[in-house]
Amino acid sequence: MGRIRIFYLDDEEELLAIFQETFESDRHEIRTFSSPNDLILEVAKNPPSLIFLDYRLPSTTGLEVAKLLPDSIPKILITGDLNISGASGFQEILTKPFSISEIQKILDQL
Amino acid sequence: MESSSRKKILIRTTLTGALIGCFFPILAYLARQNPNVLFYIICTAPMVLGLCAYLVSRTRIQAEDLLINKRSEKKINDQKRLLETILNHLPNMVFAKDYQNGLRFVLFNSAGEELLGLRNQDLIGKNDYDFFPKDQADFFTAKDREVFQSKKKVVIEQEPINTPQGSRVLKTVKVPTFRDDGTPDLLIGISVDITEELELQRSLESERGRSLLHSKLAALGEMSAGVAHEINNPLAIIAGNIGLIRRYREDPEKLETKVQAIEKSVERIAKIVRGLKKFARVSDEPHFEETAISELIRESVSLTEAKAQRHQTRVEIASTIDAKITCDTVEIEQVMVNLINNAIDAAKSTPDPWVKIHAFLDSDQVVVQVIDSGTGVTPDVEARLFEPFFTTKEVGEGTGLGLSISKGILTQHKATLQLNRNMKHTCFEIRFKKV
Numbered sequence: 001m002g003r004i005r006i007f008y009l010d011d012e013e014e015l016l017a018i019f020q021e022t023f024e025s026d027r028h029e030i031r032t033f034s035s036p037n038d039l040i041l042e043v044a045k046n047p048p049s050l051i052f053l054d055y056r057l058p059s060t061t062g063l064e065v066a067k068l069l070p071d072s073i074p075k076i077l078i079t080g081d082l083n084i085s086g087a088s089g090f091q092e093i094l095t096k097p098f099s100i101s102e103i104q105k106i107l108d109q110l
Numbered sequence: 111m112e113s114s115s116r117k118k119i120l121i122r123t124t125l126t127g128a129l130i131g132c133f134f135p136i137l138a139y140l141a142r143q144n145p146n147v148l149f150y151i152i153c154t155a156p157m158v159l160g161l162c163a164y165l166v167s168r169t170r171i172q173a174e175d176l177l178i179n180k181r182s183e184k185k186i187n188d189q190k191r192l193l194e195t196i197l198n199h200l201p202n203m204v205f206a207k208d209y210q211n212g213l214r215f216v217l218f219n220s221a222g223e224e225l226l227g228l229r230n231q232d233l234i235g236k237n238d239y240d241f242f243p244k245d246q247a248d249f250f251t252a253k254d255r256e257v258f259q260s261k262k263k264v265v266i267e268q269e270p271i272n273t274p275q276g277s278r279v280l281k282t283v284k285v286p287t288f289r290d291d292g293t294p295d296l297l298i299g300i301s302v303d304i305t306e307e308l309e310l311q312r313s314l315e316s317e318r319g320r321s322l323l324h325s326k327l328a329a330l331g332e333m334s335a336g337v338a339h340e341i342n343n344p345l346a347i348i349a350g351n352i353g354l355i356r357r358y359r360e361d362p363e364k365l366e367t368k369v370q371a372i373e374k375s376v377e378r379i380a381k382i383v384r385g386l387k388k389f390a391r392v393s394d395e396p397h398f399e400e401t402a403i404s405e406l407i408r409e410s411v412s413l414t415e416a417k418a419q420r421h422q423t424r425v426e427i428a429s430t431i432d433a434k435i436t437c438d439t440v441e442i443e444q445v446m447v448n449l450i451n452n453a454i455d456a457a458k459s460t461p462d463p464w465v466k467i468h469a470f471l472d473s474d475q476v477v478v479q480v481i482d483s484g485t486g487v488t489p490d491v492e493a494r495l496f497e498p499f500f501t502t503k504e505v506g507e508g509t510g511l512g513l514s515i516s517k518g519i520l521t522q523h524k525a526t527l528q529l530n531r532n533m534k535h536t537c538f539e540i541r542f543k544k545v
Contacts, residue, residue, distance in 0.1 A: 012343050014371065018350035022357075056339055058422045059458070080342030082334070097346040100353040 003029040004110050005048035009039045011057050022100060028107055036065045043069055049110055055079035063087055126160055203301040209294035213237050213254055227274035257284045258294045278305045318518055340382050340416050344375035396438035400545055403469050403476050404430040410446035423454045423463040430469045433476050435542040437523050445516040449538050453482035456536055476542040484536040487529060
Protein backbone atom coordinates (compact mmCIF):
# COMPACT_ATOMS: atom_id res chain seq x y z
CA MET A 1 0.00 0.00 0.00
CA GLY A 2 1.32 3.47 -0.94
CA ARG A 3 1.74 6.39 1.44
CA ILE A 4 -1.12 8.75 2.28
CA ARG A 5 -0.84 11.86 0.12
CA ILE A 6 -1.20 15.21 1.86
CA PHE A 7 -1.10 18.56 -0.02
CA TYR A 8 -0.30 21.90 1.51
CA LEU A 9 -0.76 25.31 -0.19
CA ASP A 10 0.86 28.42 1.29
CA ASP A 11 2.72 31.43 -0.13
CA GLU A 12 5.20 31.26 2.72
CA GLU A 13 7.87 29.01 1.19
CA GLU A 14 9.78 28.56 4.41
CA LEU A 15 6.69 27.28 6.13
CA LEU A 16 6.14 24.79 3.30
CA ALA A 17 9.66 23.46 3.80
CA ILE A 18 9.18 23.09 7.56
CA PHE A 19 5.81 21.40 7.04
CA GLN A 20 7.32 18.89 4.68
CA GLU A 21 10.37 18.26 6.85
CA THR A 22 8.23 17.80 9.95
CA PHE A 23 5.43 15.63 8.68
CA GLU A 24 6.94 13.67 5.82
CA SER A 25 7.15 10.04 7.02
CA ASP A 26 6.91 6.42 5.96
CA ARG A 27 3.16 6.81 6.27
CA HIS A 28 2.66 10.30 4.86
CA GLU A 29 3.76 11.81 1.59
CA ILE A 30 3.72 15.58 1.86
CA ARG A 31 3.56 17.71 -1.30
CA THR A 32 3.65 21.45 -1.01
CA PHE A 33 2.54 24.19 -3.39
CA SER A 34 3.02 27.93 -3.41
CA SER A 35 0.81 28.45 -6.44
CA PRO A 36 -2.93 27.67 -6.36
CA ASN A 37 -2.85 26.73 -10.06
CA ASP A 38 -0.19 24.07 -9.53
CA LEU A 39 -2.18 22.65 -6.65
CA ILE A 40 -5.43 22.48 -8.63
CA LEU A 41 -3.70 20.77 -11.56
CA GLU A 42 -2.00 18.25 -9.30
CA VAL A 43 -5.22 17.50 -7.40
CA ALA A 44 -6.90 16.74 -10.73
CA LYS A 45 -4.10 14.31 -11.65
CA ASN A 46 -3.39 12.65 -8.31
CA PRO A 47 -6.07 13.45 -5.72
CA PRO A 48 -4.65 13.51 -2.15
CA SER A 49 -6.37 12.33 1.04
CA LEU A 50 -6.21 15.73 2.70
CA ILE A 51 -5.43 19.32 1.64
CA PHE A 52 -4.19 22.09 3.90
CA LEU A 53 -4.97 25.56 2.52
CA ASP A 54 -3.56 28.85 3.69
CA TYR A 55 -6.25 31.53 3.92
CA ARG A 56 -4.46 34.65 2.78
CA LEU A 57 -2.77 34.12 -0.57
CA PRO A 58 -1.49 36.60 -3.12
CA SER A 59 -4.48 37.82 -5.14
CA THR A 60 -6.83 35.13 -3.79
CA THR A 61 -7.82 33.29 -0.61
CA GLY A 62 -7.90 29.69 0.56
CA LEU A 63 -11.72 29.91 0.45
CA GLU A 64 -11.68 30.68 -3.27
CA VAL A 65 -9.20 27.90 -3.97
CA ALA A 66 -11.33 25.43 -1.99
CA LYS A 67 -14.30 26.14 -4.25
CA LEU A 68 -12.25 24.93 -7.23
CA LEU A 69 -11.34 21.63 -5.56
CA PRO A 70 -13.49 18.50 -5.41
CA ASP A 71 -15.84 18.40 -2.41
CA SER A 72 -14.90 14.75 -1.82
CA ILE A 73 -11.42 15.63 -0.58
CA PRO A 74 -11.33 16.88 3.05
CA LYS A 75 -9.71 20.29 3.49
CA ILE A 76 -8.24 22.15 6.43
CA LEU A 77 -7.92 25.92 6.43
CA ILE A 78 -4.85 27.43 8.06
CA THR A 79 -4.90 31.14 8.78
CA GLY A 80 -2.81 33.81 10.39
CA ASP A 81 -5.74 36.20 10.34
CA LEU A 82 -7.70 37.02 13.48
CA ASN A 83 -11.11 36.30 12.06
CA ILE A 84 -12.41 35.18 8.73
CA SER A 85 -15.95 35.06 7.52
CA GLY A 86 -17.65 32.68 5.13
CA ALA A 87 -15.39 29.70 5.77
CA SER A 88 -17.48 26.60 5.27
CA GLY A 89 -16.83 23.13 3.92
CA PHE A 90 -13.62 22.75 5.87
CA GLN A 91 -12.98 19.79 8.12
CA GLU A 92 -11.20 22.12 10.49
CA ILE A 93 -9.83 25.65 10.74
CA LEU A 94 -6.39 25.97 12.31
CA THR A 95 -4.71 29.23 13.27
CA LYS A 96 -1.08 30.10 12.75
CA PRO A 97 1.21 29.46 14.52
CA PHE A 98 -0.22 25.96 14.30
CA SER A 99 0.65 23.30 16.81
CA ILE A 100 2.72 20.45 15.39
CA SER A 101 1.13 17.89 17.67
CA GLU A 102 -2.32 18.99 16.58
CA ILE A 103 -1.49 18.47 12.91
CA GLN A 104 0.32 15.24 13.72
CA LYS A 105 -2.83 14.01 15.43
CA ILE A 106 -4.92 14.83 12.34
CA LEU A 107 -2.43 13.01 10.11
CA ASP A 108 -2.32 9.98 12.38
CA GLN A 109 -6.08 9.65 12.20
CA LEU A 110 -6.00 9.25 8.41
CA MET B 111 -24.92 124.12 -19.74
CA GLU B 112 -21.42 124.85 -18.57
CA SER B 113 -20.75 128.13 -16.80
CA SER B 114 -17.94 129.11 -19.23
CA SER B 115 -20.20 128.85 -22.28
CA ARG B 116 -22.89 130.75 -20.41
CA LYS B 117 -20.43 133.51 -19.73
CA LYS B 118 -19.48 133.57 -23.41
CA ILE B 119 -23.09 134.04 -24.49
CA LEU B 120 -23.65 136.84 -22.01
CA ILE B 121 -20.48 138.64 -23.12
CA ARG B 122 -21.45 138.18 -26.75
CA THR B 123 -24.97 139.61 -26.27
CA THR B 124 -23.71 142.47 -24.11
CA LEU B 125 -21.11 143.38 -26.75
CA THR B 126 -23.78 143.25 -29.46
CA GLY B 127 -25.98 145.54 -27.31
CA ALA B 128 -23.04 147.92 -26.73
CA LEU B 129 -22.15 147.91 -30.42
CA ILE B 130 -25.72 148.77 -31.27
CA GLY B 131 -25.62 151.36 -28.43
CA CYS B 132 -22.63 153.00 -30.18
CA PHE B 133 -24.86 153.81 -33.11
CA PHE B 134 -27.26 155.63 -30.80
CA PRO B 135 -25.56 159.11 -30.91
CA ILE B 136 -25.18 158.84 -34.72
CA LEU B 137 -28.81 157.91 -35.07
CA ALA B 138 -29.87 160.72 -32.68
CA TYR B 139 -27.87 163.18 -34.75
CA LEU B 140 -29.43 161.99 -37.99
CA ALA B 141 -32.90 162.20 -36.39
CA ARG B 142 -32.34 165.82 -35.45
CA GLN B 143 -31.33 166.62 -39.06
CA ASN B 144 -34.39 164.89 -40.36
CA PRO B 145 -37.16 165.05 -37.76
CA ASN B 146 -39.30 162.52 -39.44
CA VAL B 147 -40.86 160.24 -36.82
CA LEU B 148 -40.79 157.18 -39.05
CA PHE B 149 -37.14 157.79 -39.81
CA TYR B 150 -36.50 158.14 -36.10
CA ILE B 151 -38.28 154.88 -35.40
CA ILE B 152 -36.41 153.05 -38.17
CA CYS B 153 -33.17 154.42 -36.87
CA THR B 154 -33.79 153.46 -33.20
CA ALA B 155 -35.32 150.04 -34.00
CA PRO B 156 -32.00 148.12 -34.22
CA MET B 157 -30.99 149.49 -30.85
CA VAL B 158 -34.29 148.44 -29.25
CA LEU B 159 -34.05 145.03 -30.93
CA GLY B 160 -30.45 144.59 -29.69
CA LEU B 161 -31.53 145.50 -26.18
CA CYS B 162 -34.44 143.07 -26.41
CA ALA B 163 -32.13 140.31 -27.70
CA TYR B 164 -29.84 140.91 -24.77
CA LEU B 165 -32.72 140.78 -22.27
CA VAL B 166 -34.25 137.67 -23.82
CA SER B 167 -30.96 135.82 -23.90
CA ARG B 168 -30.25 136.79 -20.30
CA THR B 169 -33.65 135.60 -19.18
CA ARG B 170 -33.23 132.41 -21.15
CA ILE B 171 -29.88 131.76 -19.48
CA GLN B 172 -31.36 132.46 -16.07
CA ALA B 173 -34.20 130.06 -16.78
CA GLU B 174 -31.75 127.46 -17.96
CA ASP B 175 -29.66 127.95 -14.85
CA LEU B 176 -32.73 127.40 -12.76
CA LEU B 177 -33.53 124.23 -14.68
CA ILE B 178 -29.98 123.03 -14.32
CA ASN B 179 -30.10 123.69 -10.60
CA LYS B 180 -33.33 121.78 -10.37
CA ARG B 181 -31.93 118.93 -12.41
CA SER B 182 -28.75 118.67 -10.35
CA GLU B 183 -30.82 118.89 -7.20
CA LYS B 184 -32.92 115.99 -8.49
CA LYS B 185 -29.78 114.13 -9.44
CA ILE B 186 -28.33 114.68 -6.00
CA ASN B 187 -31.59 113.55 -4.45
CA ASP B 188 -31.68 110.47 -6.69
CA GLN B 189 -28.11 109.59 -5.75
CA LYS B 190 -28.84 110.18 -2.09
CA ARG B 191 -31.84 107.87 -2.31
CA LEU B 192 -29.80 105.25 -4.15
CA LEU B 193 -27.04 105.47 -1.57
CA GLU B 194 -29.54 105.28 1.30
CA THR B 195 -31.26 102.28 -0.26
CA ILE B 196 -27.96 100.49 -0.73
CA LEU B 197 -26.71 101.41 2.72
CA ASN B 198 -29.89 100.41 4.48
CA HIS B 199 -30.16 97.08 2.70
CA LEU B 200 -26.55 96.08 3.08
CA PRO B 201 -26.21 93.16 5.49
CA ASN B 202 -23.06 94.81 6.84
CA MET B 203 -22.93 97.63 9.33
CA VAL B 204 -21.77 100.91 7.75
CA PHE B 205 -21.07 104.05 9.75
CA ALA B 206 -19.30 107.36 9.43
CA LYS B 207 -17.68 109.41 12.18
CA ASP B 208 -16.72 113.07 12.01
CA TYR B 209 -13.05 113.47 12.90
CA GLN B 210 -13.35 117.20 13.53
CA ASN B 211 -16.22 116.66 15.93
CA GLY B 212 -14.83 114.17 18.45
CA LEU B 213 -15.39 111.18 16.18
CA ARG B 214 -19.13 111.48 16.62
CA PHE B 215 -21.37 109.43 14.39
CA VAL B 216 -22.83 111.21 11.37
CA LEU B 217 -24.14 108.13 9.59
CA PHE B 218 -25.40 104.75 10.64
CA ASN B 219 -27.18 102.26 8.39
CA SER B 220 -30.01 99.85 9.27
CA ALA B 221 -27.73 96.83 9.71
CA GLY B 222 -25.76 98.88 12.23
CA GLU B 223 -28.92 99.90 14.08
CA GLU B 224 -30.01 96.29 14.24
CA LEU B 225 -26.62 95.03 15.39
CA LEU B 226 -26.29 97.59 18.18
CA GLY B 227 -30.00 97.51 19.02
CA LEU B 228 -30.14 101.33 18.81
CA ARG B 229 -31.96 103.72 16.52
CA ASN B 230 -30.30 106.14 14.14
CA GLN B 231 -31.47 109.19 16.10
CA ASP B 232 -29.97 107.74 19.28
CA LEU B 233 -26.66 107.23 17.54
CA ILE B 234 -26.06 110.33 15.45
CA GLY B 235 -24.09 112.95 17.36
CA LYS B 236 -22.82 110.42 19.92
CA ASN B 237 -19.44 108.72 20.02
CA ASP B 238 -18.15 105.29 21.10
CA TYR B 239 -17.90 106.34 24.76
CA ASP B 240 -21.68 106.77 24.86
CA PHE B 241 -22.33 103.10 23.99
CA PHE B 242 -19.41 100.90 24.84
CA PRO B 243 -17.42 100.15 28.00
CA LYS B 244 -14.41 102.42 28.27
CA ASP B 245 -11.84 99.78 27.28
CA GLN B 246 -13.76 98.93 24.10
CA ALA B 247 -14.29 102.60 23.26
CA ASP B 248 -10.58 103.30 23.87
CA PHE B 249 -9.72 100.48 21.47
CA PHE B 250 -12.08 101.75 18.77
CA THR B 251 -10.92 105.37 19.10
CA ALA B 252 -7.24 104.40 19.03
CA LYS B 253 -7.86 102.42 15.85
CA ASP B 254 -9.72 105.40 14.34
CA ARG B 255 -6.82 107.78 14.97
CA GLU B 256 -4.42 105.20 13.58
CA VAL B 257 -6.49 105.18 10.37
CA PHE B 258 -6.11 108.95 9.93
CA GLN B 259 -2.42 108.82 10.77
CA SER B 260 -1.69 106.08 8.26
CA LYS B 261 -4.01 107.72 5.67
CA LYS B 262 -4.78 104.19 4.53
CA LYS B 263 -7.57 101.75 5.10
CA VAL B 264 -7.15 99.62 8.20
CA VAL B 265 -8.64 96.15 8.54
CA ILE B 266 -9.45 94.96 12.04
CA GLU B 267 -9.68 91.18 11.59
CA GLN B 268 -11.45 90.42 14.86
CA GLU B 269 -13.20 93.06 16.89
CA PRO B 270 -15.20 91.83 19.89
CA ILE B 271 -18.20 93.98 20.69
CA ASN B 272 -21.01 93.94 23.25
CA THR B 273 -24.50 94.08 21.77
CA PRO B 274 -28.00 93.50 23.16
CA GLN B 275 -27.84 90.02 21.52
CA GLY B 276 -24.70 89.29 23.47
CA SER B 277 -21.06 89.38 22.53
CA ARG B 278 -20.34 89.44 18.79
CA VAL B 279 -17.14 89.48 16.77
CA LEU B 280 -16.82 91.89 13.84
CA LYS B 281 -14.36 92.21 11.04
CA THR B 282 -14.14 95.93 10.33
CA VAL B 283 -12.61 97.95 7.53
CA LYS B 284 -11.98 101.61 8.39
CA VAL B 285 -11.26 104.15 5.64
CA PRO B 286 -10.32 107.82 6.19
CA THR B 287 -11.59 110.64 3.98
CA PHE B 288 -9.89 114.03 3.75
CA ARG B 289 -11.06 117.49 2.77
CA ASP B 290 -9.60 119.36 -0.23
CA ASP B 291 -7.12 121.09 2.09
CA GLY B 292 -5.95 117.74 3.45
CA THR B 293 -7.50 117.97 6.92
CA PRO B 294 -9.15 114.77 8.20
CA ASP B 295 -12.85 114.65 7.47
CA LEU B 296 -14.84 111.46 7.89
CA LEU B 297 -14.01 107.98 9.01
CA ILE B 298 -16.02 105.39 7.10
CA GLY B 299 -16.39 102.02 8.77
CA ILE B 300 -17.77 98.82 7.29
CA SER B 301 -18.24 95.86 9.62
CA VAL B 302 -19.07 92.24 8.90
CA ASP B 303 -20.42 90.13 11.73
CA ILE B 304 -18.17 87.06 11.65
CA THR B 305 -19.40 85.48 14.90
CA GLU B 306 -21.17 82.59 13.13
CA GLU B 307 -18.33 82.14 10.69
CA LEU B 308 -15.86 81.81 13.56
CA GLU B 309 -18.11 79.36 15.35
CA LEU B 310 -18.44 77.31 12.17
CA GLN B 311 -14.70 77.37 11.73
CA ARG B 312 -14.21 76.21 15.30
CA SER B 313 -16.72 73.40 14.91
CA LEU B 314 -15.14 72.38 11.61
CA GLU B 315 -11.78 72.20 13.31
CA SER B 316 -13.10 70.01 16.08
CA GLU B 317 -14.94 67.93 13.47
CA ARG B 318 -11.67 67.52 11.64
CA GLY B 319 -10.04 66.39 14.87
CA ARG B 320 -12.80 63.83 15.37
CA SER B 321 -12.56 62.45 11.84
CA LEU B 322 -8.78 62.33 12.19
CA LEU B 323 -9.29 60.19 15.26
CA HIS B 324 -11.85 58.10 13.41
CA SER B 325 -9.45 57.53 10.54
CA LYS B 326 -6.66 56.64 12.93
CA LEU B 327 -8.91 54.09 14.59
CA ALA B 328 -10.04 52.73 11.23
CA ALA B 329 -6.42 52.51 10.10
CA LEU B 330 -5.53 50.83 13.37
CA GLY B 331 -8.30 48.26 12.88
CA GLU B 332 -7.25 47.56 9.32
CA MET B 333 -3.65 47.42 10.37
CA SER B 334 -4.11 45.12 13.36
CA ALA B 335 -5.76 42.55 11.10
CA GLY B 336 -2.87 42.80 8.66
CA VAL B 337 -0.29 42.83 11.44
CA ALA B 338 -1.74 39.70 13.03
CA HIS B 339 -1.27 37.89 9.75
CA GLU B 340 2.22 39.26 9.23
CA ILE B 341 3.28 38.22 12.72
CA ASN B 342 1.56 34.85 12.81
CA ASN B 343 3.41 33.63 9.72
CA PRO B 344 6.92 34.07 11.14
CA LEU B 345 5.59 32.71 14.45
CA ALA B 346 4.48 29.58 12.60
CA ILE B 347 7.98 29.31 11.13
CA ILE B 348 9.51 29.68 14.60
CA ALA B 349 7.15 27.09 16.10
CA GLY B 350 7.83 24.67 13.24
CA ASN B 351 11.58 25.09 13.56
CA ILE B 352 11.45 24.52 17.31
CA GLY B 353 9.75 21.21 16.62
CA LEU B 354 12.51 20.30 14.18
CA ILE B 355 15.25 21.38 16.60
CA ARG B 356 13.93 18.79 19.04
CA ARG B 357 14.27 16.21 16.31
CA TYR B 358 17.79 17.28 15.27
CA ARG B 359 19.28 17.46 18.77
CA GLU B 360 22.12 15.26 17.66
CA ASP B 361 22.81 17.00 14.35
CA PRO B 362 24.64 20.33 14.96
CA GLU B 363 24.63 21.34 11.30
CA LYS B 364 20.87 21.03 10.85
CA LEU B 365 20.37 22.52 14.28
CA GLU B 366 22.28 25.63 13.20
CA THR B 367 20.12 26.19 10.07
CA LYS B 368 16.97 25.94 12.17
CA VAL B 369 18.31 28.39 14.73
CA GLN B 370 19.19 30.81 11.95
CA ALA B 371 15.71 30.46 10.47
CA ILE B 372 14.25 31.28 13.89
CA GLU B 373 16.49 34.33 14.22
CA LYS B 374 15.36 35.55 10.80
CA SER B 375 11.72 35.19 11.77
CA VAL B 376 12.28 36.98 15.06
CA GLU B 377 13.83 39.91 13.17
CA ARG B 378 10.88 39.90 10.80
CA ILE B 379 8.48 40.25 13.72
CA ALA B 380 10.63 42.88 15.41
CA LYS B 381 10.57 44.97 12.24
CA ILE B 382 6.77 44.89 12.15
CA VAL B 383 6.57 45.88 15.80
CA ARG B 384 9.00 48.77 15.19
CA GLY B 385 6.63 49.99 12.49
CA LEU B 386 3.83 50.03 15.08
CA LYS B 387 5.79 52.19 17.49
CA LYS B 388 4.76 55.31 15.59
CA PHE B 389 1.09 54.63 16.16
CA ALA B 390 1.64 54.41 19.89
CA ARG B 391 2.65 58.06 20.20
CA VAL B 392 0.88 59.68 23.15
CA SER B 393 0.68 63.30 22.03
CA ASP B 394 -1.78 64.34 19.37
CA GLU B 395 0.04 67.58 18.64
CA PRO B 396 2.10 67.52 15.45
CA HIS B 397 5.82 67.47 16.08
CA PHE B 398 7.70 69.31 13.33
CA GLU B 399 11.29 68.47 12.48
CA GLU B 400 13.59 68.63 9.49
CA THR B 401 13.56 65.29 7.72
CA ALA B 402 15.18 63.98 4.56
CA ILE B 403 12.53 63.27 1.97
CA SER B 404 14.35 60.16 0.74
CA GLU B 405 14.18 58.68 4.23
CA LEU B 406 10.46 59.40 4.51
CA ILE B 407 9.82 57.67 1.20
CA ARG B 408 11.99 54.67 2.08
CA GLU B 409 10.24 54.20 5.43
CA SER B 410 6.78 54.57 3.85
CA VAL B 411 7.62 52.01 1.18
CA SER B 412 8.85 49.54 3.79
CA LEU B 413 5.58 49.99 5.73
CA THR B 414 3.62 49.01 2.61
CA GLU B 415 5.88 46.11 1.63
CA ALA B 416 3.62 43.46 3.11
CA LYS B 417 0.58 44.74 1.26
CA ALA B 418 2.53 45.07 -2.00
CA GLN B 419 3.71 41.49 -1.65
CA ARG B 420 0.22 40.29 -0.92
CA HIS B 421 -1.08 41.86 -4.11
CA GLN B 422 2.04 40.99 -6.13
CA THR B 423 2.59 44.63 -6.93
CA ARG B 424 6.06 46.05 -7.55
CA VAL B 425 6.62 49.17 -5.46
CA GLU B 426 9.70 50.99 -6.67
CA ILE B 427 11.42 54.25 -5.69
CA ALA B 428 12.13 55.34 -9.25
CA SER B 429 13.95 58.55 -8.40
CA THR B 430 14.82 60.44 -5.26
CA ILE B 431 16.63 63.58 -4.20
CA ASP B 432 18.75 64.83 -1.36
CA ALA B 433 16.42 67.45 0.13
CA LYS B 434 14.86 68.14 3.49
CA ILE B 435 11.39 69.25 4.48
CA THR B 436 10.01 70.43 7.81
CA CYS B 437 7.28 68.04 8.83
CA ASP B 438 5.74 65.77 11.40
CA THR B 439 7.38 62.53 10.25
CA VAL B 440 4.60 60.28 11.48
CA GLU B 441 1.88 62.32 9.81
CA ILE B 442 3.69 62.59 6.47
CA GLU B 443 4.48 58.87 6.56
CA GLN B 444 0.79 58.28 7.22
CA VAL B 445 -0.02 60.35 4.11
CA MET B 446 2.52 58.55 1.94
CA VAL B 447 1.53 55.10 3.20
CA ASN B 448 -2.05 56.01 2.42
CA LEU B 449 -1.16 57.12 -1.12
CA ILE B 450 0.95 54.01 -1.75
CA ASN B 451 -1.79 51.75 -0.34
CA ASN B 452 -4.33 53.43 -2.62
CA ALA B 453 -1.94 53.01 -5.54
CA ILE B 454 -1.51 49.29 -4.77
CA ASP B 455 -5.30 48.89 -4.57
CA ALA B 456 -5.68 50.60 -7.94
CA ALA B 457 -2.78 48.75 -9.55
CA LYS B 458 -3.61 45.24 -8.34
CA SER B 459 -6.32 44.73 -10.96
CA THR B 460 -4.04 45.74 -13.87
CA PRO B 461 -2.17 43.06 -15.87
CA ASP B 462 1.30 44.11 -14.69
CA PRO B 463 0.76 45.89 -11.38
CA TRP B 464 3.37 48.43 -10.33
CA VAL B 465 3.70 51.56 -8.22
CA LYS B 466 6.48 54.07 -8.84
CA ILE B 467 7.54 56.87 -6.55
CA HIS B 468 9.42 59.86 -7.87
CA ALA B 469 10.89 62.70 -5.85
CA PHE B 470 12.38 65.78 -7.46
CA LEU B 471 12.87 69.51 -7.03
CA ASP B 472 10.74 72.11 -8.79
CA SER B 473 12.29 75.51 -7.98
CA ASP B 474 11.86 75.75 -4.18
CA GLN B 475 9.40 72.89 -3.93
CA VAL B 476 10.01 69.24 -3.16
CA VAL B 477 7.66 67.18 -5.30
CA VAL B 478 6.73 63.59 -4.52
CA GLN B 479 4.73 61.68 -7.11
CA VAL B 480 3.03 58.35 -6.46
CA ILE B 481 2.16 56.78 -9.80
CA ASP B 482 0.40 53.45 -10.32
CA SER B 483 -0.21 51.24 -13.32
CA GLY B 484 -3.88 52.23 -13.32
CA THR B 485 -5.20 54.38 -16.12
CA GLY B 486 -6.24 57.45 -14.19
CA VAL B 487 -9.36 58.71 -12.51
CA THR B 488 -12.68 59.40 -14.21
CA PRO B 489 -13.89 63.03 -14.04
CA ASP B 490 -16.85 62.18 -11.75
CA VAL B 491 -14.53 60.44 -9.29
CA GLU B 492 -11.96 63.21 -9.59
CA ALA B 493 -14.54 65.81 -8.58
CA ARG B 494 -15.16 63.95 -5.32
CA LEU B 495 -11.64 62.63 -4.60
CA PHE B 496 -11.03 64.67 -1.49
CA GLU B 497 -14.54 64.44 -0.04
CA PRO B 498 -14.65 62.70 3.33
CA PHE B 499 -16.25 59.23 3.22
CA PHE B 500 -16.07 59.10 -0.58
CA THR B 501 -14.55 55.81 -1.70
CA THR B 502 -14.45 53.69 -4.84
CA LYS B 503 -13.24 50.69 -2.87
CA GLU B 504 -15.55 47.85 -1.93
CA VAL B 505 -17.52 47.98 1.29
CA GLY B 506 -15.20 47.21 4.18
CA GLU B 507 -12.06 47.92 2.17
CA GLY B 508 -11.79 51.66 2.53
CA THR B 509 -13.11 54.24 4.95
CA GLY B 510 -13.17 57.00 2.33
CA LEU B 511 -11.22 59.13 4.77
CA GLY B 512 -7.69 58.56 3.50
CA LEU B 513 -7.42 61.32 0.92
CA SER B 514 -9.44 63.89 2.83
CA ILE B 515 -7.37 63.31 5.97
CA SER B 516 -4.17 63.34 3.92
CA LYS B 517 -5.14 66.64 2.38
CA GLY B 518 -5.92 68.03 5.84
CA ILE B 519 -2.54 66.92 7.17
CA LEU B 520 -0.75 68.42 4.17
CA THR B 521 -2.62 71.71 4.51
CA GLN B 522 -1.32 71.90 8.08
CA HIS B 523 2.14 71.42 6.59
CA LYS B 524 1.47 74.18 4.00
CA ALA B 525 1.90 71.47 1.38
CA THR B 526 -0.50 70.53 -1.42
CA LEU B 527 -1.95 67.26 -2.68
CA GLN B 528 -3.25 67.04 -6.22
CA LEU B 529 -4.08 64.63 -8.94
CA ASN B 530 -1.67 65.24 -11.82
CA ARG B 531 -3.81 65.01 -14.95
CA ASN B 532 -0.90 65.30 -17.37
CA MET B 533 0.22 61.73 -16.83
CA LYS B 534 -0.86 58.62 -18.70
CA HIS B 535 -1.13 56.70 -15.44
CA THR B 536 -2.76 57.72 -12.18
CA CYS B 537 -0.43 60.16 -10.45
CA PHE B 538 -0.91 61.82 -7.07
CA GLU B 539 1.46 64.66 -6.40
CA ILE B 540 2.52 66.21 -3.09
CA ARG B 541 4.35 69.53 -3.10
CA PHE B 542 6.30 70.53 0.01
CA LYS B 543 8.28 73.66 0.62
CA LYS B 544 11.97 72.87 0.62
CA VAL B 545 13.94 73.70 3.78
